[in-house]
Amino acid sequence: MEIDKAIRECADSRLKTKYSNAISVIKRAFALYSIQEVALSFNGGKDSTVLLHLLRAGYFLHRAEESCSQDVVDGENTFPIRTIYFESASAFPEINSFTYEAAATYNLQMDIIRLDFKSGLEALLKANPIRAIFLGVRIGDPTAVGQEQFSPSSPGWPAFMRVNPILDWSYRDVWAFLLACKVRYCSLYDQGYTSIGSIHDTVPNALLCISDSNNSEEKFKPAYLLPDGRLERAERAKKQLSSISNGLKFKDLNSDSVLTASVIAVGDEILFGTVEDKLWSLLCRKLHSIGWAVSLLAVTRNDVDSVAEEVERRKSTNDMVFIYGGVGPLHSDVTVAGVAKAFGVRLAPDEEFEEHLRHLIAEKCTGDKNEMAQLPEGITELLHHEQLPVPLIKCGNVIILTATNVAELDLQWDCLIESAKSNGDLVLMAPFVSKSLATTLSDVEIAQPLSKLRLQYPDMNIGGYRGSRKGPLIVRFEGKDPTRIEAASQSLCQNFHSGAFSQIE
Numbered sequence: 043m044e045i046d047k048a049i050r051e052c053a054d055s056r057l058k059t060k061y062s063n064a065i066s067v068i069k070r071a072f073a074l075y076s077i078q079e080v081a082l083s084f085n086g087g088k089d090s091t092v093l094l095h096l097l098r099a100g101y102f103l104h105r106a107e108e109s110c111s112q113d114v115v116d117g118e119n120t121f122p123i124r125t126i127y128f129e130s131a132s133a134f135p136e137i138n139s140f141t142y143e144a145a146a147t148y149n150l151q152m153d154i155i156r157l158d159f160k161s162g163l164e165a166l167l168k169a170n171p172i173r174a175i176f177l178g179v180r181i182g183d184p185t186a187v188g189q190e191q192f193s194p195s196s197p198g199w200p201a202f203m204r205v206n207p208i209l210d211w212s213y214r215d216v217w218a219f220l221l222a223c224k225v226r227y228c229s230l231y232d233q234g235y236t237s238i239g240s241i242h243d244t245v246p247n248a249l250l251c252i253s254d255s256n257n258s259e260e261k262f263k264p265a266y267l268l269p270d271g272r273l274e275r276a277e278r279a280k281k282q283l284s285s286i287s288n289g290l291k292f293k294d295l296n297s298d299s300v301l302t303a304s305v306i307a308v309g310d311e312i313l314f315g316t317v318e319d320k321l322w323s324l325l326c327r328k329l330h331s332i333g334w335a336v337s338l339l340a341v342t343r344n345d346v347d348s349v350a351e352e353v354e355r356r357k358s359t360n361d362m363v364f365i366y367g368g369v370g371p372l373h374s375d376v377t378v379a380g381v382a383k384a385f386g387v388r389l390a391p392d393e394e395f396e397e398h399l400r401h402l403i404a405e406k407c408t409g410d411k412n413e414m415a416q417l418p419e420g421i422t423e424l425l426h427h428e429q430l431p432v433p434l435i436k437c438g439n440v441i442i443l444t445a446t447n448v449a450e451l452d453l454q455w456d457c458l459i460e461s462a463k464s465n466g467d468l469v470l471m472a473p474f475v476s477k478s479l480a481t482t483l484s485d486v487e488i489a490q491p492l493s494k495l496r497l498q499y500p501d502m503n504i505g506g507y508r509g510s511r512k513g514p515l516i517v518r519f520e521g522k523d524p525t526r527i528e529a530a531s532q533s534l535c536q537n538f539h540s541g542a543f544s545q546i547e
């Protein structure tokens with residue numbers, strides 16, 4: 043069988059693994075359902091073209107195993123699996139003609155359905171004993187969220203099993219397969235289209251454009267030359283830049299409003315006292331400098347449930363949560379998993395993130411499966427900046443920082459602020475201003491006037507601290523309005539003899 047032979051003979055071990063896993067899924071489906079009970083959902087797209095050939099190979103191998111003899115296996119072109127195509131008036135003519143051409147080449151028994159998906163499937167299932175449908179859905183597709191290789195149809199849909207043999211395939215894997223097997227695919231993919239929807243919303247991928255100033259006609263490179271699979275749906279890139287503000291609802295705020303953040307450090311080494319964490323104080327100062335208040339600092343153990351519990355609690359009571367530590371490939375690096383758990387989603391391979399890691403650490407860490415490229419499914423946005431080798435990860439209102447020291451945090455913070463500013467949505471809050479007064483008055487003398495002042499100026503943070511029991515007491519006024527700070531400090535001084543307080547930096 044030519045597909046099976048092509049993969050067996052190729053040198054790409056990752057593709058071999060993906061192929062053999064997909065074939066196992068297909069064989070499992072053939073063990074559960076009879077051939078009359080399964081269907082292939084085929085639309086001429088690249089993913090469904092991969093699926094068509096996997097099914098041809100899978101059916102051949104299944105028959106070979108069943109009969110235990112190559113002699114009785116039907117010809118390679120026998121493919122008795124019902125194939126359904128939802129034809130639409132807004133499909134590209136090239137997609138239609140490729141679909142019909144494939145049907146003729148591979149003897150597909152095509153059912154052409156001219157209804158919407160749901161009504162079409164209802165009619166199909168009423169007239170046929172179909173119980174399972176093969177789909178070319180891949181993780182990263184908007185419809186893949188929550189799906190497994192075998193997923194029952196959604197509530198409200200007719201009942202059948204969705205079988206997704208290439209769920210964990212990446213864009214690269216798809217092209218590696220189509221090129222290794224030397225099979226035909228829709229001609230649009232050679233004209234710069236990387237994912238094909240309707241004629242109304244699909245254009246060639248601008249990242250494949252070959253610009254030629256002398257020639258007004260645009261030309262495009264083929265889809266398999268897209269440098270990174272992460273750019274398959276190019277419009278996603280635009281979305282990511284404006285994403286920082288999404289969780290923050292900045293637009294409805296006055297510039298002197300206060301937003302709150304909490305900071306979570308993950309690390310047994312901090313709790314043991316072995317390592318002194320310097321990041322939290324720097325992060326507090328940074329947040330402060332953009333007018334944010336830090337409501338809580340927490341340190342958790344390197345344990346998924348501890349991280350999940352803390353994140354879950356903080357994300358609902360703060361505008362933003364910053365978390366660091368525990369990010370990487372070690373068994374103790376559980377932060378990303380903890381964040382996923384806090385949001386009640388699973389970790390799924392993120393093709394875009396994997397491409398970044400591949401560039402960073404070459405092939406060292408990217409085998410058949412790259413654990414570091416697993417991110418919370420459906421809620422993750424990657425925050426890019428040209429100075430960051432790997433983007434920052436944002437899940438809802440939680441930002442995962444990968445910094446491990448002060449210099450790295452400095453860089454990540456600057457990139458975060460710069461890209462937030464450049465997208466125009468992020469209104470940085472008015473920074474806090476403060477005034478500190480030192481006094482040798484005793485705590486007892488000053489306690490009552492201070493607590494009165496707090497009631498008078500509820501918009502301000504008024505507090506006292508001392509460096510030692512015997513040394514001077516420092517009273518600190520902090521807020522967003524310098525005139526109120528001045529008024530409050532004057533008001534305190536008036537209660538005591540002149541010279542009782544001296545201002546310090």
Ligand SMILES: Cc1cc2nc3c(=O)[nH]c(=O)nc-3n(C[C@H](O)[C@H](O)[C@H](O)COP(=O)(O)O)c2cc1C
Nearest residue numbers: 083128159163175177185194195196197199204239
């Ligand atoms: C065979 C088949 C089965 C589908 N089953 C479901 C389903 O169970 N639940 C669901 O929400 N959508 C289902 N869909 C719809 C897809 O998830 C998705 O809405 C559609 O492929 C998106 O196409 P569009 O981008 O052209 O709207 C199914 C589609 C097909 C072709």
Ligand SMILES: Nc1ncnc2c1ncn2[C@@H]1O[C@H](COP(=O)(O)OP(=O)(O)OP(=O)(O)O)[C@@H](O)[C@H]1O
Nearest residue numbers: 083084085087088089090127128177178179237238
């Ligand atoms: N009109 C349709 N008719 C039949 N099946 C469809 C149709 N549209 C989608 N599907 C099924 O859903 C799967 C996912 O669709 P999707 O558009 O993501 O992939 P594709 O069309 O194969 O490739 P591409 O991402 O390049 O467009 C398809 O592989 C196919 O199984």
Ligand SMILES: [Mg+2]
Nearest residue numbers: 087237238239
């Ligand atoms: Mg498509």
